Amino acid sequence: MSKEQWENDEEIKIFREYLRIPSVHPNVDYTPCVEFLKRQAASLELPVEVVLAGLNPVVVIKWLGKQPELPSIVLNSHMDVVPVFRDKWTHEPFNADLDDEGRIYGRGAQDMKSVATQYLGAIRSLKASGYQPKRTVYLTFVPNEEAGVVAGMSYLVKSDYFKKLNVGFSFDEGMASEDESYAVFYAERTIWHLRLKISGTSGHGSLLLHKTAGQKFSYILGKIMEFRDTEVKRLNRNSTIDIGDVTTMNLTQLNGGVQSNVVPPLLEAVFDIRIAITVDIVELEKQIRDWCEEAGGGIELVFEWKEPFVAPTKIDASNPYWLAFKQALDELGVKSRQRVFPGATDSRFLRQAGVPALGFSPINNTPILLHDHNEYLRADTYLRGIEMYKKLIAAVANA
Template sequence: MASHIVETLLVLSVIIFLQLQTTKGEEEGDTPIGRFQQYLRFKTAHPNPNYTAPVSFLVHQAQSIGLTTRTLEYVKGKPVLVVTWLGSKPQLPSILLNSHLDSVPAEADKWIHPPFSAHRTLDGGGLIYARGAQDDKCIGVQYLESIRNLKSTGFLPIRTLHISYVPDEEIGGFDGMAKFAASSDFRDLNVGFALDEGQANPGDEFRVFFADRTPWELVITARGVPGHGAKLYDNGAMENLMKSVELISRFRETQFDFVKAGKAANSEVISVNPVYLKAGTPSNTGFVMNMQPSEAEAGYDLRLPPMDDPHLIKKRIAEEWAPSIRNMTYTIKEKGKLRDHLGRPIMTATNGSNPWWSVFKQAVEATGGKLAKPEILASTTDARYIRTLGIPLLGFSPMINTPILLHDHNEFLKDTVFLKGIQVYESVISALSSFEGVSAQMI
């Protein structure tokens, strides 16, 4: 009797083991969710992102559904992967879908599940926890999954479709999209319209972005006569710097007032935020308290909307915030442009003047979705390098009823939201690649 029970238990154990292995196999690569989890598990976080493994994975996935691939490298160890679905009329300008391979770091001890485990909570609503789940490995997989589904129905695009996977977006994209967009390889793609990443929305409308703000790094340095802490100096380094800090704070308040009054979105004003102050004479116990320093420095992060005039803000910096008559100097590192190659603000029209807009909008609505009012992205993406070329581009990640968790602890995406996004991209890709209304780049 005992041996029979043991034998039964062994059989049950084997059955359970096989079931677990089957479930694991489906999760690991046999379903859209499983492929998403696999991609999330590649540790592409800075400062040492692993690009080789995810690129190999994406190449395999693309080739498995009959797409061609090409890996380019403008900086050693930083690949740009281009996946192509050839259209029936390749002479027409192509469609480009972009996403980035890298992600920001994750503090594992602050997460409820390991940030690169892609843990899926089956008892908690199907939440997939991983760094990059929202920003933006979701769309990188959704592009391929939507094409997989379209190909299974026999759909053939008229326009050629390209998918680009680029490195280093999270640190500025200078060795990734910036070099790719400036290359002959990119020109040869003949891109007429592009999509790049957007953001989640806690509400029930899909957010769409027509421009990014441009980041500037401003460093202001004040100099003055050093001396005893008890003496009153005119135009001392700290005194001059604090005058600038006060003036900048007032400007920040005026910009913020527009936001608080509902007259402008956060992304439609110039944000000026202090990020560091550096001054004082160091000592073994901290700073020499009875000595006024001869130099003081402050660093600011500026974000400028495309409609603002960069010359006016530079004039304000030179004449008000860091005037030379107060023994002040400054440096500005412009991490992007505000005007395209024809001198126009870098943004994409979201009205009747842009025929791509109505095609995109109708494709989203065909899935039962609704677009929110088009926005300027408060931060910065690789989209700016493409828009600078005069190519219309919209930022779009189909995530609704989802908290905004990019760069946050416990970043997650609900499995049903991910799957709905595939359906949305099927509609968008089929509509855009079938549109014949534009025969040349809209520049």
Template structure:
């Protein structure tokens, strides 16, 4: 009898071991498929200024079809498609959830990368090198993989879930998110909360953003003066006047940066000013004319204002100190967006427990073992600003912990383990958001349930 019992125990143990191996093999296969799909998306070259959007559209639609999502392709501007995917919820009258990402990426200087920037090469550490691996093709695919997992386990959303893939975010989103958010198509979605991109975190804590500094103030200062021989010494040449202005501007930049270095302010709490181009001289096929002082010289600057900055004061400084007419200087803004709404209120989303969307987001991340920094202001601009201008809650979040911040940098990469972990994080957030039922008294809503 003992031998019989021992035999049954052995069989039971072997069965459990075999099931465990089978599950592990299946899980490993699924993970390989997820990573393969991520690499496929990264290999599509959608770099500005000539992004190839249609292969990306085809790829995303293929994924949507395999998951079972409703599909729309909207084109407010020719050849700049907005992809809208939908999973209808039971209570269609409740505000919906929108998961947004952009399909374009910035250019890459491939000769300065260790791996070709659109190869999606995975090294022995599991690091996947590609332009867009952090900014932000990872997020778009993680949304879809999270929805695939929720579908597979039989989840039925209460709220409708939308996923948008928009073009041209890297060139300010004028023909992408701005057109979409201002459309009747967007109005019909009845959006209650939006998730958009965030940043990687070098430590174990995820970062969530509830607002951002101003979208770019792209300033160009121009100096003019009489041309002269390269050997001649004279006052008020174009180059002399421009360099005086650059020196003054860089002193302002240094003063702002010193506050960050000293720990007296975070990056998002200061005004950043960074030179992005210098333009002067008379070009030749092999360089520049070296014995001619030019009659014009220009410099360009990317400026981002903190939420508390005084925009009028900065404009006065530009006119009187940075580009004064007395030094034959002029200036213009190539781009200039407000950081506040028409009532002068900063464009932010409440990120405390008075906002149920924040509470749900925080709880979902903690539930799956994630850790959080305190909510932050994003240092640059994202498409989330367009929905915040409409008074809609929006959080910037990219689940990348223990990852160097490499957006727009050479050798941008994301580790496969962090990518897979992020899918699970989004799965928890989406499930929580889509199940949220605030106090509802409307009879039509109740009848839907």
């Protein structure tokens, strides 16, 4: 297709309209997103509700199934996007510019406004063909996914409203693949943000004091870096695993001291830890505490964010939704890979609530640009994704 044809395509127009809404952190105003989604529901002749997760809106569009007593299907997406550094962009990040090669630029092009409007496009086409799913399908558009555990899906899944939806399975976001394959994410690593408050002997900077905070920090940092190095080597040695299959530990903040000639009584270090699903989290915490004792003690562990282990979605014959999803991919003739998501999505809250979820974004042969400058998605990739979702949604909704 030419640039003019892409510009006149109704589905591309809808996608670009959504991209132009600056639902960007911090202090997101979700009102334009809600109004946009209400218009989409009206065009599809589907009922829509707006419920609250904390003080933030969740938009829920309902496509009634032939057998509504069966567990329902959720098509989840988030309305918010991460901040931009405008001076790093070659296109205005909220203009949804379309270039001559068919690249559509905008914050959210991959993460994940494309997926949201692809769901809508797929349902539009399925409804036009006369198709009605066996199971009821809910489209949920949630706030604050990019803000961690702030009121969003984490609140919604605990609500009586969500329980009444009788959800059996959820679609959610994945990420782009740089080769011809498509990634399907069935699990996520456990996230810890750990602050170590390291107390030690204080005094004059000219002395060789014993058990200073610096000495203790050096020991602990050495142990963590040794652990990190083993994971780096394991990743480099084994071509069958990805970053989501290893445990990462990274020093992200370091604070302490008031003057260059005073040995401080306290240093604080923050580590971002993402734990592989094969690791025993109880044993890992014990290991870290042992390192702190070996360093000389006097170290307080403060978990600023400590998520529990969440069991992966089963990708075997025991999960009929997975069987339907995988069969649809096979019938589409595409190559897929089952992976553990390296970051964090709302799927973890769904899985924790007992809802099996798969993360999937129909994007291949595309640079991974989520949270990056000049985020874009090609128009032909976008439209092909709608066709893929038509097949996937119909298959899973009839599972």
